[in-house]
Amino acid sequence: MNYQGSPDQRMSSGLFGKTMSTLAIALLFLANSTFAQSPEIRKAFRLIDIEQPSKGMAALEQAAKAPENLYYLGLGYIQTGDLEKAMTTFEKGASANDKDPLNIAGKGHVKLLQKKSAEGKALLVQAADMNRKKSAEQLKAVGRGYMADTKFLLDAISTLEKAKGINNGDAEIHQLLGDSYLLQNRGGESVSSYERAAAAEKKWAKPLYSIAKVYQRSRNNDIVLENLNRAISVDPEYAPAYKELGETFYKKKEAGLAVKAIERYLSISENPGQAKFQYAFFLFMAKDYQKANEIFKEVLNDKNASPTALKFYAFSLIEQDKDQEAREILEQFFQKAKPEDLKASDYASYGKLLLKLSEDSLANETFAKGILLDSADIDVLELQAETYLKRRKYQEAAQSYKGLIAVRETPKLQDLFNMGQAYYYNAQYIEADSAFTELAVRQPKTIYGPLMAAKSRAQYDSTGEKGVAIPMYESFVALALENPEKNKKELIAAYDYLGQYALHKKDNVLEAKGFFQKILQLDPKNERALEFM
Numbered sequence: 001m002n003y004q005g006s007p008d009q010r011m012s013s014g015l016f017g018k019t020m021s022t023l024a025i026a027l028l029f030l031a032n033s034t035f036a037q038s039p040e041i042r043k044a045f046r047l048i049d050i051e052q053p054s055k056g057m058a059a060l061e062q063a064a065k066a067p068e069n070l071y072y073l074g075l076g077y078i079q080t081g082d083l084e085k086a087m088t089t090f091e092k093g094a095s096a097n098d099k100d101p102l103n104i105a106g107k108g109h110v111k112l113l114q115k116k117s118a119e120g121k122a123l124l125v126q127a128a129d130m131n132r133k134k135s136a137e138q139l140k141a142v143g144r145g146y147m148a149d150t151k152f153l154l155d156a157i158s159t160l161e162k163a164k165g166i167n168n169g170d171a172e173i174h175q176l177l178g179d180s181y182l183l184q185n186r187g188g189e190s191v192s193s194y195e196r197a198a199a200a201e202k203k204w205a206k207p208l209y210s211i212a213k214v215y216q217r218s219r220n221n222d223i224v225l226e227n228l229n230r231a232i233s234v235d236p237e238y239a240p241a242y243k244e245l246g247e248t249f250y251k252k253k254e255a256g257l258a259v260k261a262i263e264r265y266l267s268i269s270e271n272p273g274q275a276k277f278q279y280a281f282f283l284f285m286a287k288d289y290q291k292a293n294e295i296f297k298e299v300l301n302d303k304n305a306s307p308t309a310l311k312f313y314a315f316s317l318i319e320q321d322k323d324q325e326a327r328e329i330l331e332q333f334f335q336k337a338k339p340e341d342l343k344a345s346d347y348a349s350y351g352k353l354l355l356k357l358s359e360d361s362l363a364n365e366t367f368a369k370g371i372l373l374d375s376a377d378i379d380v381l382e383l384q385a386e387t388y389l390k391r392r393k394y395q396e397a398a399q400s401y402k403g404l405i406a407v408r409e410t411p412k413l414q415d416l417f418n419m420g421q422a423y424y425y426n427a428q429y430i431e432a433d434s435a436f437t438e439l440a441v442r443q444p445k446t447i448y449g450p451l452m453a454a455k456s457r458a459q460y461d462s463t464g465e466k467g468v469a470i471p472m473y474e475s476f477v478a479l480a481l482e483n484p485e486k487n488k489k490e491l492i493a494a495y496d497y498l499g500q501y502a503l504h505k506k507d508n509v510l511e512a513k514g515f516f517q518k519i520l521q522l523d524p525k526n527e528r529a530l531e532f533m
Contacts, residue, residue, distance in 0.1 A: 037137075038063070041072045045079075049206055051239040051269035053080045067093060071102035071141065078109060086110050101130040101138045109145035117149060124152075128159060139163035140173055147180055156180045171201035178210055187214050198230075205235035212244060224248050239268040243275055246282060255286035277309050284316050292316045307337040311346065314353075323356050344374035351383055360391050376407050389418055394426035413443050420452055429460040440475065450475040451490055454497075464501050473497055488522050495519045496528060503532075 037045075040063050047056030057076050064073035070093030077086035087110045093103035108123030128134075128142045140163045146156035160177045167173065178193030191214050197207035212227035225248055231241040242265035249258035262279045266272050276299050283292035296313035299305050310333035317326035330350050334342070347370030354363035367384035370377060385400035401419035405411040420435030433456035440449025454472035461468045473494045480487035480494070499515030502508045512532070519529040 037072060038069075041069060044072070044076065046235075048076060048079055049240075050235070050237050051271065054270060064089070067096040068100070070096065071100070071106050074103070074106045075109075075144075078106075078113070083110050083113055099130070101127040102141045104130065105138070105141035105145050108142075109148055112145060112148035112152070115149075117151065120145070120149070121152065124155075134162070134166065136163045136167035136170055136173065139166065140170070140176065143173075143180075144176055147176065147183070150183055153180055153183055169200055171197040171204055171207070174200060175207055175210065178207070182210075182214060187217065190214055203234050205231040205238035205241060208234065209238065209241050209244070212241070216244070216248075221248055221252055237268050239265050242268070243278075246275075246278060250278075250282060250285065253285075255282060258282040259286050259288070274306075277306060280309070280316075281312055284312055284319075287319070289316045289319045293320070307333050307341070310336065311349075315349065318353060323353060327353055327357065342373065344370040344377040344380050346370070347373070348377070348380045348383060351380075351387075355383075355387065360387055363387050364391070364393075364396075375403070378404070378407060381407060385415075385418065389422055392425070394422045398422035398426060398428065398431070411442075413439060416442070417448060417452075420456070424452065424456055424459075427459075429456045432456040433460070437472075440472070445479070447476055447479045447487060447490070450479065451494075454494070458497060464505055467501060467505065469497065470501060484522065492519050492522055492526065495522075499532070 040059065044056045044059035044063065047053070047059060057080060060069070060073045060076040063069040070089055074086045074089035074093065077083070077089060087107060090103040090106035090110065093100065094107070097103075104123055105127035108120045108127060111117075111120030111123060114120075124142050124145045127145075128139065131138065139159050143156045143160035143163060146152040146159060157177065157180050160173055160180065163170070163173045164177065174193045174197035178190040178197065181187075181190035181193060191211055194207040194210045194214070198204065198211075201207075208227050208231040212224045212231065215223040215227065225245070228241045228245050228248065231238050232245075242261050246258045246262035246265065249255075249261060259279070259282045262275060262282055265275055266279060269275065276295060280292050280295035280299055283289075283295060293313065293316050296309060296316060299309050300313065310329055314326040314329040314333065317323075317329060330353065333346075334350070337346075347366050351363040351366040351370070354360070354366060364384060364387050367380050367387065370380040371384060374380070381400065381404040385397055385404050388394075388397035388400055398419055401415055401422060405415050405419065408415070416435050416439040420432045420439065423429070423432035423435060433453050436449050436453035436456060438449075440453055443449055450472045454469045454476055457469035457472060458464075477491065477494050477498075480491050484491060495515045495518050499512045499519070502515060503512035516529040516532045519526050520533070523529075
């Protein structure tokens with residue numbers, strides 16, 4: 001964003017430039033009318049601004065019984081998206097008074113919106129050339145028309161500057177200039193123009209709202225909130241400001257305030273559209289799941305409802321432990337969502353729900369779909385591996401943990417242990433030994449690495465010829481003796497292995513006797529030790 005100095009710098013040099021004093025500007029504003037339109041016209045456009053278009057258009061239609069107001073009715077049709085009616089209205093106005101440039105400008109405005117650039121430009125040039133003595137309202141209509149096509153933004157700014165020269169106290173001219181600058185990404189100049197508009201018409205919320213929208217681009221939420229609050233302070237029914245307040249509070253994770261703001265917006269706007277879904281989502285964020293579900297149901301009655309609404313409705317149901325209902329909603333979500341819109345996290349959420357419903361096998365299938373979308377998603381990989389291990393699908397669990405460990409920047413010790421377990425129970429003892437040995441290196445003060453590494457080695461060196469389990473059993477014993485009673489069972493197994501090895505492979509009866517005596521110290525009734533003795 002091309003800001004021309006900070007807001008403080010702009011304030012220190014004067015809102016309207018260095019050459020004019022604040023007093024002189026104030027006097028100029030007093031000398032000129034703020035809007036050229038009648039109070040009835042201004043009230044009608046305010047209704048459109050606060051998202052009550054049916055009331056606004058009804059007021060404009062009533063005002064247009066006077067032919068001089070047909071331009072404003074046509075402009076209302078443009079703002080409410082009915083270009084055909086707008087053109088018909090401008091043509092009617094031009095027929096009623098062929099010397100009035102406003103309706104010619106309106107026709108050019110429509111043509112540009114219809115992508116008929118040459119015709120639109122010609123009509124706007126014609127409107128600008130009419131009347132030897134130009135009026136600010138005439139040039140404002142032409143400038144507004146040029147803004148319909150970004151190719152003509154320079155023409156728009158030039159024309160609006162001329163209008164400003166005629167009536168510097170017209171707030172709407174400054175607003176349109178601000179909009180034009182913003183379309184050129186000239187944020188600093190747009191804010192200055194909006195500030196001029198706000199100063200010219202102190203009860204007009206739109207300039208303050210527009211300032212907030214500029215700062216929204218730079219994610220300066222504090223200044224956004226400041227100007228949105230200024231907007232609703234001058235017009236407590238300015239609906240767009242409440243909607244943006246809700247969004248801003250959401251970004252700041254202030255769920256309660258987001259809910260209040262969007263509720264106020266919904267109480268004003270005639271056509272809230274996606275705001276209903278936002279309301280449901282804000283309620284979900286505020287943990288008001290019961291009310292959120294009511295709104296989600298209402299939103300989902302619309303055939304054009306976003307699949308995302310289904311997803312968060314399901315999440316809200318899960319929070320209320322309505323798991324079976326949530327499952328049905330999530331299944332609808334997967335059916336309706338576009339493949340490119342699905343995320344690995346969606347499958348993670350669905351899989352976790354299936355686990356709650358004891359559908360472990362189906363959960364693994366679901367996690368697999370998530371991994372296909374993102375093979376580096378830690379959450380899905382972790383869930384997949386844990387579920388395979390729980391289901392005793394040891395080969396799949398081992399491979400899943402191997403993939404998970406490869407993705408993590410630093411392997412978790414629990415991952416190593418679980419992978420080793422999976423390999424061990426799948427009779428892949430060499431791989432199990434590798435995992436448990438690494439665990440022993442990474443966690444040298446705990447017994448599980450050396451104990452399980454020793455057990456794994458005892459399996460693949462089942463005759464004990466190589467004695468590969470001996471070092472790990474010795475490491476385990478050294479650690480386990482810190483709490484022999486707690487580790488009694490594992491110590492007895494270790495002493496038994498060491499004693500058998502000493503007896504049968506080393507022919508050292510005395511050494512073997514020492515190990516079996518240690519067993520009897522732990523368990524005086526141990527049959528194998530008593531038999532040896």
